[in-house]
Amino acid sequence: MTNLTDKMIDAALPHVAFDGWSQATFEAAMEDSGAVPAAAKAAFPRGAVDLALAFHKRGDAQMVAALKTRDLYDMRFRDRVAHAVRLRLELAEPHKEAVRRGTTLFALPLYAADGAKAVWGTCDAIWDTLGDMSEDYNWYTKRSILSAVYGSTVLFWLGDESEDHAATWGFLDRRIDNVMQFEKVKGATLNNPMFAKVFAGPLWALGKVKAPSKLSRSDLPGQWRDPSAS
Template identity: 55%
Template sequence: MADEMISHSDQKDAVIDAALLHVPFDGWSDETLRRALGDSGLDPALGRVMFPRGAVDLALAFHMRGDRKLAEWIASDPFQGMGMTGKITACVRHRIELVQGHREAVRRGTTLFALPIYAADGAKAIWNTADTIWAGLGDSSTDHNWYTKRATLSGVYSATVLYWLGDESDGDEATWAFLDRRIANVMQIEKVKAQMRGNPLGRAFAAGPGRLLELVKAPGAARPMPGRWGR
């Protein structure tokens, strides 16, 4: 069974790699998938099983492969001497560097997931990247903070990718400077939230309407997104 799973994964990777040669010309399209299946020698019937919705599933597989590589990188613990802010910044930068040679594929994917029919798939993919980072860094939140952390990081990641797509600076230095500014903005928001919790108005909110937030729970292993309300 393990050998079959490995073989299946390798076959999918082969199709993705083959597709990346065609995406700059044909986008994430059924034509790209057809050519990639032919180039990789995979049976079209098996291709339909691997990518049941066609090109959109192929584009999602490319994104998810990047997230898996990111998770492996995080697990290697390359963060010596970094605080949490530095770790998050390094993770976002590394996730983009993983697709450094496939900028046009990312651009075409952004266009695909901007279509209303696939917008939810695109949002889910970005959320998965944010969750990969937070989970890899050991986030232990189980309340509404589980959601706010991932929502905020999703915004930072997506904005940075869009900036990177148009970046023509040497070594993408402008992108990394943009990322630093976005992370700094987030940290300012967190500072304000901490100050609010420490003043009378913030405490009054937490004791009143803010108590509703205590009912929001992160999704457990047996509960898919978006989570649940607690008792």
């Protein structure tokens, strides 16, 4: 995150509760942060929509940083995943209304793809930080399943009024348990010789699926860099 991005997010948050992630919020954030309008509009071409996405990505970065300081060695892997999701929401708790407004924004058909990409990014960050080494189709299935778990948990959390969000953590544990049951069934099915024989073609095709490269491309045009960033 650049200095400009952080300043804009921090300046926007007090306004989001009243005006949502709107143009009014974006303009107020520019004024309150003292950002140069041209720089702010270059950093956030779609205004408040891109600002809301930056807020979400900052939350992901905070989660990753916090996870790296935790000793998760003695945890079962399913508990590590649940812990990561819970940590992501606990870090967002001070700005729960901003998350609610963001959920409303990305429920709109125009921005639904952005919302789905943001959730996918969160789940990708969780799996990467927990050490997922998948390089085949499992890379996609793990993130797809966790995206469904994470998305449903966020919606439950937004409406949860139980003490310390105890109901949310119970809901999360049940969803993780459902996933683990699915994985057991999937493993047994794939190891069944009859299944492997009948679906030899599709299984061969799945074996050709590879995870996307994580290497960054610095040779691509159209990238903007904040001149105030160190």
